[in-house]
Amino acid sequence: MAQLFPKWTNKLPKQVQLLSILGLTAVVFFFWYFGSPKYLEVGYAPVQPIPFSHQLHAGQLGLDCRYCHGSVEISSAAGVPSTQTCMTCHEYIATDSEKLQPLRDSWESGLPVEWIRVHKLPEHSYFNHSVHVNVGIGCATCHxxxxxxxxxxxxxxxxxxxxxxxxxxxxxxxxxxxEVFNMAYEQPPNQYEFGKMLVAKKNVAGPIYCNACHR
Amino acid sequence: MSTIRIAALLLLVILLSACRGQPFEEPPRFVQPNMHYQEKFTYQSENRFFEDGRADRLPVEGTVPRGRLAVDVALHEGLDENGNFVTDLPLDVSRSFLMRGGERYYIYCTPCHGNAGDGMGIISQRGLIAPSFHTDTMREMPYGQIYSAIYNGINTMGSYRHQLDVEDRWAVVAYVRALQLSQYASEEEVRALGIDPEELRAQMAE
Known part of the structure; x- marks a missing residue:
């Protein structure tokens, strides 16, 4: 009688075992690494209708964050500035720049410049900027x-x-x-004790119940 | 295919995929996008139902939001009953009021007027020179006129009424006055505050 299983099948159980271990590990690794917001969301840098440079405006010129994002201290939204805010300077500066054409169009038509939102939480979570900046969470900590x-x-x-x-x-x-709006702020070496002191001073208790953010 | 080859292939797939934190331009995708996007409009979002595409609607013309009715002309426009600029602050000045004014001044005014109010803000390097506050005309300017500059704008300066609410505008006015005093103080006035002018000069020289 011929052999039912050829000789190579002797190796099969071992191969299946090894492969399934490797395969499962790979699947878990895949979701752990590529399914995390650290991979899916960090690095999102959309092309905006106007190539606005924060490096120039907030960095070199040193404009305060609140010059443009004026509602950050009083509202849940930091706010994208209106065309009018841009035009306080750009009515006179770089008036012939091609890159600024969408801004001038918006100024004439009254229609908003359609900026693309970079930092967007899922819509089932509610975040409030004012609460955070008013107790001492710096802009740069999250952004x-x-x-x-x-x-x-x-x-x-x-x-x-x-x-x-x-x-x-x-x-x-x-x-x-x-120091909240100071982009270049550096934590002191004794951040833990210093932080504890600030937390006590501001009576900070970051809520961890579901309802705080998921309403 | 041998086990080793398949393992190598898996490893290659992982190695060839991008690492975390690489910049990318397309909107992020989610493993489980349930409820990430909901049938609702958030602030400054888009609503194509309206012609202008804004979900936030502008106030109906001729209406005033609750609590924003500006009946007090002296307070809201800096004018007295004859239409002249008021010569006094309509609000009480306290230390915190001045500090608030200083903070707002730093945010909205320093880019052009400079920290000291001398017109040497960062914008002066780009060809727009704001006038100095430390001239006789500026020192004699009534409070209402400084307020009006913030409220209505003046010359090339646009209106800041949307950035600053009415109390903040007056706080900035008070701070501008304080700046003017600070840059035009006589030695006697400085001494009256318990500061030695000679010491101050030595500090400045350093």
Whole structure:
């Protein structure tokens, strides 16, 4: 009687075992690495209708964040500036720049410049800028060194775990309220004690119940 | 295909895929996009139902938002009953009021007027020179006129009424006055504050 299984099948169980271990590990790794907001969202840098440079405006010229994002201290939204805000200077500066044509069109037509939003949370979570800047969470803590960015790029994952990291231990990131809009602020070497002191002073208790953000 | 070859292939796929944090231009995709985007309009979002595409609607012409009715002309426009500029601040000045004014001045005014109000802000390097506050005309300017410059704009300066609410505008006016005093103080006035002018000069020289 001929053999039912040829000789090579002797190796099969071992190969299947090895492959499934490798395969499963690869699947888990794949989702862990490529399914995370750290991969999917960090680095998002869309092309805007006007190639506005934060590196020039916030960096070289040193404009305060609030010059344009004026509602950040009083509202949940930091606000994208109106055409009028741009025109306080650009009515006189770079008036013949081709790159600024969409701005001038908007100024004439009254229709907004359609900027593309870079930092967008899922719509089932509610974030409030004013609460954060008024207790001492700096702009750069979440948005990175915007003043170094020629094109704004999302630099933090803004995932739930990322939010909770700070909500659980705000002393890691908190800074004095006066330094919130200072892009170049550096944490002191004793950040932990300093942070603890600021947390106590401002009575900061980052809420960690679901309802705080998911309403 | 041998096990080793398949393993190598898997490794290659992983190695060839981009790493985290690479810049990209297309909108991010999500593994589980449920409820990420909802049938609702958030601030400054797009709504193609309207011709201008804005989800935020502009106030209906001829209407005033609740609590924004500007009946007090002296407070809101800096004019008295005869239409002249008011010569006094309509609000009480406190330390915190001045500090607030200083902060707002730093945000909105320094780019052109400079920290000291001498017109040497960063914009002066780009060919737009703002006038100095430290001239006799500026020092004698009534409060209402400084307010009016903020509220209505003046010369090449646009209106800042949308950036600054009414209290903040007056706070900036008060701060501008304080700046003028600071740059035009006599030695006696400085001494009256308990500061030695000689010491100050030595500090400045350093």
């Amino acid at each position: 990175g060194r915007i003043d170094h960015m020629e094109v704004v790029m999302k630099s933090e994952p803004m995932s739930m775990g990322w939010c909770l990291d700070c909500h659980n231990h705000p002393e890691q990131y908190i800074r004095p309220v006066e």
